[in-house]
Amino acid sequence: MSKFSPFRSLLAITAAALLAVSWPAAAQQRVPADPATTGQKAEFIGNLVTRSVSVSRIEGSGDAAAMASLAEARTLVDRARADLKRGAVEAADDKLDQALALVNSEVRRLSGDEVRGAHEQEMYHRRLKAVNTFLATYQRVAKESNSRAAARRAEAIRTLIGKAEDQARGGRHDQALELLDDAYVIARGDIRELRQGKTLTRTLDFATAGEEYDYELGRNRSHFLLLRFALSEKTPAGSVVGRIESNRKKAEELRGAAEKRAAADGYPDAIDLLNQSTDLLLKTIRMSGIFVPG
């Protein structure tokens, strides 16, 4: 393409890299400390280390490392106040920054663990459901294929699932997930071995006339929806629009009649009526300008 320049991508990447490299340097540029702003900063950070949401989170976590960091931050704030009293503004400012960084890093760590834990728990439950489904599928497929090794393989998968459940009960969802992943890899690999290269045909089989009626009713509803879809997509000629509407009404009447017959357990007749309705809709969809094969 004429507008394409291989250098444009390179330029974008270079610009992004430059931004990334220069950003920390810019962020580290200090605003000169003065007694008024540093005094205000000491007040704010004093609040942060004594009665903030961050303090509640750290104290509520019971995490020894976080508690130690909080204690250190409080000491730093006290020392910063002392520095301020003796006019050592830069030194006070440094200590306040250190206190702020300590509290923030601990809160981030604790929040991260919480979020990660919740995510792992959710992933565990989803993966457990998937692995159980794949195990059931594998057992069914293996039975169809008369696979002798299948029982042993299924047992190996079940063992892994059991171990994963044990880990999860102990709150170690990350390790449980790893075990489930192993089970999943075995199950899907074994299913592939039994199914690879095959074509399975899902034939239409109805046990009862009522079952076939339900299927036909769904098919008929689909065709009504498809006709509306076709009309929103195409703009048929004015002369055709009247015929389309007339056919749609006729198809609706046929469906209504089918539903009445079905309500009286007359399923065979109802199926016939629905077939007539669907065939008419199919013809009408084609009239609207959509190509429908068959």
Next chain:
Amino acid sequence: MTDRASIIAVLSALAIAAGGAALGTAGQVPQPAGDAPIIIAQATGAQATGPSAANTFNRLMKRPGSEPNIQPSKDGIHDPANPGTALLQWPSEAFAGFPRTNDGNRVDWVKTLAAGLIRPWTELEDPEAEPFLMDLTIVRQVKGSMPNVVYPHLEHTQWLDCTNCHDEIFVPEKGANQISMAGILLGQKCGICHGRVAFPISDCRRCHSQPKTAEELRQLSEKSSWAKQ
């Protein structure tokens, strides 16, 4: 175009397509019942305020009034005032030379992958990881003279992991999935992807691709013989 540039282009395209769908579908699933007009194209807040149709939810993947693959500064997604936007590669440039189709972003992604023009990563942290391919074809018989539906696992597993579909969307068991065109149009089953980020349903033949033999038609007719008893 390098592999890496291709990957970036594909990820951007898919993210844009998926983002558009996600924005549009929240709380806007149309219902089939009644005579209310079916909502095939639904404007999002972004379009309702006027600047762009880029995030329009559209079951047919068409964006009325909007060119496909326009430059980022005009797509309604990126901030045109940001100088960085001007540095972004245009999708039309990234997709140049890819096999074309008439839908979505006009790229036939399956053919593009088959031709080796792109190499998407299977795993974020392992560029060498290979996808788990499954060559299993499911044919679903349908009523009437309509050709049967052919579902190839192979093309799908080139892009997706088994757990993307099983078993939240499809239960891997015969007879366990009720699939209807109405449901698909309303964004269920196949419609979760098709018409959003994969080719839309406007061409029946892409799925209904196995014509019935005369023998099959005869057998189907006999199966529902109670309808004539």
